[in-house]
Amino acid sequence: xxxxxxxxxxxxxxxxxxxxxxxxxxxxxxxxxxxxxxxxxxxxxxxxxxxxxxxxxxxxxxxxxxxxxxxxxxxxxxxxxxxxxxxxxxxxxxxxxxxxxxxxxxxxxxxxxxxxxxxxxxxxxxxxxxxxxxxxxxxxxxxxxxxxxxxxxxxxxxxxxxxxxxxxxxxxxxxxxxxxxxxxxxxxxxxxxxxxxxxxxxxxxxxxxxxxxxxxxx
Ligand SMILES: [Mg+2]
Numbered sequence: 001x002x003x004x005x006x007x008x009x010x011x012x013x014x015x016x017x018x019x020x021x022x023x024x025x026x027x028x029x030x031x032x033x034x035x036x037x038x039x040x041x042x043x044x045x046x047x048x049x050x051x052x053x054x055x056x057x058x059x060x061x062x063x064x065x066x067x068x069x070x071x072x073x074x075x076x077x078x079x080x081x082x083x084x085x086x087x088x089x090x091x092x093x094x095x096x097x098x099x100x101x102x103x104x105x106x107x108x109x110x111x112x113x114x115x116x117x118x119x120x121x122x123x124x125x126x127x128x129x130x131x132x133x134x135x136x137x138x139x140x141x142x143x144x145x146x147x148x149x150x151x152x153x154x155x156x157x158x159x160x161x162x163x164x165x166x167x168x169x170x171x172x173x174x175x176x177x178x179x180x181x182x183x184x185x186x187x188x189x190x191x192x193x194x195x196x197x198x199x200x201x202x203x204x205x206x207x208x209x210x211x212x213x214x215x216x217x218x
Contacts, residue, residue, distance in 0.1 A: 058129030
């Protein structure tokens with residue numbers, strides 16, 4: 001393979017935030033937004049805020065997931081970027097603080113090779129309000145990137161990571177090329193490339209540049 005492309009999902013690969021879509025369908029969007037705002041003020045870390053938001057979904061019927069999957073909107077250029085990268089031999093991955101149950105189908109349709117995300121605990125067709133297993137936070141995103149690179153033998157120079165939030169800092173730093181897409185200030189300051197246009201396709205020249213880089217001798 002030529003390289004590894006790793007993308008965040010919420011507000012990067014998708015225009016939306018998955019947990020907020022689920023919350024809207026559950027009728028608790030306003031309460032979820034309050035927690036999101038508190039997290040942005042630094043009162044809660046990512047894991048605490050995710051657990052608090054998922055707790056609000058307790059009792060919700062799992063059929064909501066199908067409704068949410070139908071309204072997912074890939075960011076303009078996202079599917080084209082993945083398609084072109086695949087044609088050129090790149091490995092592609094989504095790493096997300098969002099949820100497998102919502103994004104896996106779209107990822108498979110797009111030809112994405114790997115997805116790392118959270119899972120809702122669902123028992124007898126209803127959300128328990130809990131997240132299964134350890135939370136995919138900023139550290140887990142970086143670890144997923146490193147794991148996929150190792151699996152495919154991709155050197156750091158040819159890893160491109162894209163994201164928009166503070167949660168993507170670690171993986172952008174770990175990548176050879178870190179791309180901040182319409183990003184929060186905390187991410188822009190660690191990015192190699194800052195993109196503020198409408199389309200993720202704007203990332204393509206930076207993949208080509210990364211592919212041209214020579215692997216380090218060990
Ligand atoms: Mg995001």
